[in-house]
Amino acid sequence: MLKTNSATQNPWRHPAGRILTLAIAGTFALSACSGPGAAPSEATPKDFTCDTQAAADSDASLTFFTAAGTAEYAQSLSDAFMKQYPKIKVKLQTEADNNYNTVLPRLLASDNPPDLAIPNDLIGAVKDGLVTNLDACASKFAWEKEIPSSALAAGRVSEGGIGSGPLYQGGGASGPLVGVFYNREVAERIGLDKIPTTVAGFEAALKSAKDAGITPIVASNADGLTGHLFNLLLGTYMGPQDLLNVVWRTPGATLDTPEAKEATAVLEKWADDGYFNADANAINQDASYGQFAAGRGLFLVSGTWVTQSLPKSFDGKYGIFPFPAKDDSSPQVSMTNNQLAMSIASRSKNKEAAALFLDFMSTSEAAAVAAKAGYPSALNAKTGAGVTLDQSIDEQIQAGYATIAADNGFDNWLNNATPEVNTKMTEQLQSLLAGRTDANSMVDALEATYVASRDK
Amino acid sequence: MSANIGIDGAAQTAQPGRPRRRPGRAIFRPRRWAGWLFALPALAFYGFFNLRAILQSVQYSFYEWNGIGASTFVGFQNYIDVFTQPELLRPLINAFYLILFFTVIPVLFGLVAAATMRTMEGRFSGALARTLLFLPQIIPGAAAAVAWTWMYSSNGVINQVLRAVGLESLTRAWLGDFDFALSAVGFIGTWLSTGLCTLLLISGIGKIDTALYEAARLDGANAVQQFLNVTVPGLRRELGVCVTVTIISALASFDVVYLATQGGPGGTTMVPGVQVYLLAFNDARLGAACALAVVLAILIVAIIVPLQRLFQERES
Numbered sequence: 001m002l003k004t005n006s007a008t009q010n011p012w013r014h015p016a017g018r019i020l021t022l023a024i025a026g027t028f029a030l031s032a033c034s035g036p037g038a039a040p041s042e043a044t045p046k047d048f049t050c051d052t053q054a055a056a057d058s059d060a061s062l063t064f065f066t067a068a069g070t071a072e073y074a075q076s077l078s079d080a081f082m083k084q085y086p087k088i089k090v091k092l093q094t095e096a097d098n099n100y101n102t103v104l105p106r107l108l109a110s111d112n113p114p115d116l117a118i119p120n121d122l123i124g125a126v127k128d129g130l131v132t133n134l135d136a137c138a139s140k141f142a143w144e145k146e147i148p149s150s151a152l153a154a155g156r157v158s159e160g161g162i163g164s165g166p167l168y169q170g171g172g173a174s175g176p177l178v179g180v181f182y183n184r185e186v187a188e189r190i191g192l193d194k195i196p197t198t199v200a201g202f203e204a205a206l207k208s209a210k211d212a213g214i215t216p217i218v219a220s221n222a223d224g225l226t227g228h229l230f231n232l233l234l235g236t237y238m239g240p241q242d243l244l245n246v247v248w249r250t251p252g253a254t255l256d257t258p259e260a261k262e263a264t265a266v267l268e269k270w271a272d273d274g275y276f277n278a279d280a281n282a283i284n285q286d287a288s289y290g291q292f293a294a295g296r297g298l299f300l301v302s303g304t305w306v307t308q309s310l311p312k313s314f315d316g317k318y319g320i321f322p323f324p325a326k327d328d329s330s331p332q333v334s335m336t337n338n339q340l341a342m343s344i345a346s347r348s349k350n351k352e353a354a355a356l357f358l359d360f361m362s363t364s365e366a367a368a369v370a371a372k373a374g375y376p377s378a379l380n381a382k383t384g385a386g387v388t389l390d391q392s393i394d395e396q397i398q399a400g401y402a403t404i405a406a407d408n409g410f411d412n413w414l415n416n417a418t419p420e421v422n423t424k425m426t427e428q429l430q431s432l433l434a435g436r437t438d439a440n441s442m443v444d445a446l447e448a449t450y451v452a453s454r455d456k
Numbered sequence: 457m458s459a460n461i462g463i464d465g466a467a468q469t470a471q472p473g474r475p476r477r478r479p480g481r482a483i484f485r486p487r488r489w490a491g492w493l494f495a496l497p498a499l500a501f502y503g504f505f506n507l508r509a510i511l512q513s514v515q516y517s518f519y520e521w522n523g524i525g526a527s528t529f530v531g532f533q534n535y536i537d538v539f540t541q542p543e544l545l546r547p548l549i550n551a552f553y554l555i556l557f558f559t560v561i562p563v564l565f566g567l568v569a570a571a572t573m574r575t576m577e578g579r580f581s582g583a584l585a586r587t588l589l590f591l592p593q594i595i596p597g598a599a600a601a602v603a604w605t606w607m608y609s610s611n612g613v614i615n616q617v618l619r620a621v622g623l624e625s626l627t628r629a630w631l632g633d634f635d636f637a638l639s640a641v642g643f644i645g646t647w648l649s650t651g652l653c654t655l656l657l658i659s660g661i662g663k664i665d666t667a668l669y670e671a672a673r674l675d676g677a678n679a680v681q682q683f684l685n686v687t688v689p690g691l692r693r694e695l696g697v698c699v700t701v702t703i704i705s706a707l708a709s710f711d712v713v714y715l716a717t718q719g720g721p722g723g724t725t726m727v728p729g730v731q732v733y734l735l736a737f738n739d740a741r742l743g744a745a746c747a748l749a750v751v752l753a754i755l756i757v758a759i760i761v762p763l764q765r766l767f768q769e770r771e772s
Contacts, residue, residue: 035519035527036512036742102737109524124740128525222632222720279610281721282632287609420739427543431722434634453739456520 048351050136052359055352061089062353065107065114067100072308073339073373080369081360088353097285098223101419105130113345115354118169120416122343123249126157126168131343132351134167134358141359147173150410151378155341160454162248171361172340173378174370175410176303177401178228179322179334186214186298187389195321195387197332199236199266202324206275209298216275218297220288221433224426226280228335229301230267231413232323235333237263240411247412249454255414255447264432264439271433281430285309292318303335304374304397321387322400331407334400337416339375340366376401414446418453421446517746523736527743534747543723544748547731548755550638551707554727557642558649558706563698565646566653567691571683573654574661586658593651597644601715604644605631608716631717631725638725644712649705653698660694661687696767700760707756728752 066074071094078090093114095103101120107113108130119125134155138144143152151173158165180202182192190212196202206216219226235243238259245253270276277288277297286309292300293314300306304320325332340361344354360366367377376398387399404410415422428445431437437445517534521527538544569589576582592600607613608630615627630640664686672682688695710729713719719726719734728748736745 035521035529036516037521037523037525037527105522105524105740121740124522124525128522130524222717279629279632282609282629420741423734423738426720427723430632430720431634434632434721436634436722 048132048134048136050134050140050352050355052140052352052356055088055350055356056085057087058353059087060350060353061091062116062350062357063091063093063114064357065093065095065100065104065117067097068094069097069309070305070339070373073305073370073375076369076373077361077366080365081357084360084365085353085356088356090357101422108345108347111347113347115345115348115350116342116357117345118337118339118342120337121419122155122168123157123160123162124419125343127160130346131168132346132348134170134344134355137355137358138167138170141362143167143170143362146362146379148378150408151338151341154338154412155343161250163244163250169338169341169343171338171342171358172363172366172370173338174340174367174375175336175338175378176305176375177320177322177334177397177404178232178303178336179301179320179400181292181300181302181306181318181320183292183295183298183318184389185317186295190214190298192298193389195389196324198324198327200327203270205298206270206273210273210275215277215291215297217270217277217299217301218288218292219276219280219301220283220285221276221280221426221430222282223284224429225285225288225302226267226276226429226433227413227415227425228303230264230425230429231335231411231415232301232333233263233266234260234414235335235409235411236323236326236330237266240331240333240409243414244411246450247414247417249417255443255450261439261443264443268432268439268442272435276433281433304376307374307393316392319389319391319393320396320400322403325407331409332403333407333409333411334404335413336404336410337412338378339373340370340377371398378405417450420453421450424449513746513749516742517750519743521742522740523742524740530743534744535751537744538748538751543726544731544744546723547719547726547728547748548752550725551709551727551752553638554642554645554706554709555703557639558645558709559699559702561646562650562653562702563695565650566657566698567683567688567695569650569654570657570661570691571687573658574687586655589654590651592647593649593655595648597648597711598715600644600648601712604640604647605716608640632721634721634724637717637721641713641716641725644716645706645709648712649702653702656694656698657691660691664690692767696764699763699767703759703763704756707752707759 064074064078071092074092078092082088082090104117104119105121105125105128108117108119108125109128113130119131122131125131138152147170152167152170153163155167155169156163156165157168186209190205190208192205192208196205209216217229219229231243238257242253242257242259246255277283277291280288283291288300289306289310291297293311301323310318322332322334342358342361344351344358348354367379371377371394374397378401386403387396391399415425424446428437428442432439432442518529518531519527520530520534569585573582573585576585595603609615610627610629614630618624618627628636631637633640668686668690669682672686677685708729709727710733713725713727713730714733717725719730729752732745732749732752735741735748
């Protein structure tokens, strides 16, 4: 194209035209050559040997990317680590909860990525070569012996699915319990004298709250957080493994099952019966915490991480129990994600120091820090105790977690299946709560989004 | 490439029969080039940060790309999606509905307010009225959205007022209501752009020859007739600016909607700006996001250009 600027032929008479043309031609040359983006350079370098010998005694600085809602926990974890490895400094990089997953892939792809992070779209991160293969660390630190294989499975990725293959997320094994928080004073007022263990019993409690003029479930749904209850219902009716298969994109997994529709119909019925606060579709999580702490409702369905966000003045005035089972012979379920397992960015410049951090997370010190933040350990889950109303919340979290572990009931959020499913679910949950869609159409819409985005 | 041909063609026809200068001399003639040299840094920045970005958006719109990994060329598929997938088409329809709140109401209100203020005698009361009306304009849309979120909440000012006057049955969480959320969001836009329209129209009224009003009065025209026959025709140019600026802010709205509702509930307040953001950053569908952005840009140009013509032609 630049050949036209020869002495014999000069069509660019007008300077403005010439410069504009040059600019446009230049930008085309810059951008039009090939498609944007690049295939990842040979996936993750396999040569990360996890050779941490020297790293323990050399100066290094690690960046730990955390969501604002869990920053307090991340700081405690980093402090405990720095006590053990004084030469390694850990800095937190904090992002608003609802932005964490949005920002993370771009940060990991940048020249200055955080060293440690928890990508929710682990399949995408592996596909784009953003996270480090941790197999060498797994054998060096003997994770396979120390950590339950079900916890490690969540960090394994192969052929577009989670559950088997090389390890990309590892460390210890502690995670939140997602269940039903209750206001102790309100529960007493409506005469709740024992913890409901079946959905029918739970529904009876919802009804007695409603009859007493108390909002049965305080929820925020402008941000789609009735999704916690929805996911619990899905796991309860589908069984945890079937839900997990969908989230992990196991071949053949589908949401289009009678059980998923039955679970969604329960949520629809509870919405129709007015069991949620009337302004659920208009408020965000913080507002719902405020309403719950102010005693304007009986239950809040969420995970134990909210103990970090609920007002300190509310401590001791609320408890938690695991979501009840479908019936007496079915397992109790909870979504969880390993808060002591992390990924190391492929482009991290301190992989060895970061590996030391992962190793530290499998220690009992780290498990103690996690337990304090509401993330009980999968390693010492004591079975048999069961949750009672008069236990302290710490006891309830431990006992509840053990109950789920004994039932093999841990699964994951459908939201994590693909990014599009996450967006779609918020829209669908808002429609369901307002009676603008029904259970069958909602499951169909989610399945369609899931299939379309998974097969891309 | 068509731009290349078009511009050169225009340059050639603009200088018919002009003797050809030797290019070497033309390039080094200082007078011709001095001005362009001064403009060069700005042009370079414009090219790099504006033109390049625009062209890149167009280019990305033909690909399926998550923003990081490898991309696949998909031709016009993203554009087909924009016009066939309801969740992509609906934001465009919502944006047109918002024109009612961002443009029609503020311009009508601004006209009446400006005409009323013209007749205000007191210097203090006039200045006070202008300041109060313009005040929302200096508040960022994001901050306004947050403040209005509180006012619209179930225990917010609006519901409190409704309860106080006995309209308890009308109270609701406005931004969470499928039927009212879009209008509620739109009203924030009304509140934001009324001040700008009023101020522009007031300054326009100041330029109308007072003799015209006098003549109209002598002919027996009342206040309404003066307004319709003197004020409105005299404000064509200002009305053109108001309409243009507010239509663009309606169609390209982002901050107000993103902070008030994020497009919810159930997509009822989704506008193209927020949808582009969600597609690009939440759904990792950068190609579809760019296609929607390009369609939006073309729509805005297609609406604004005829409007500009309309307001210019009438004037001459």
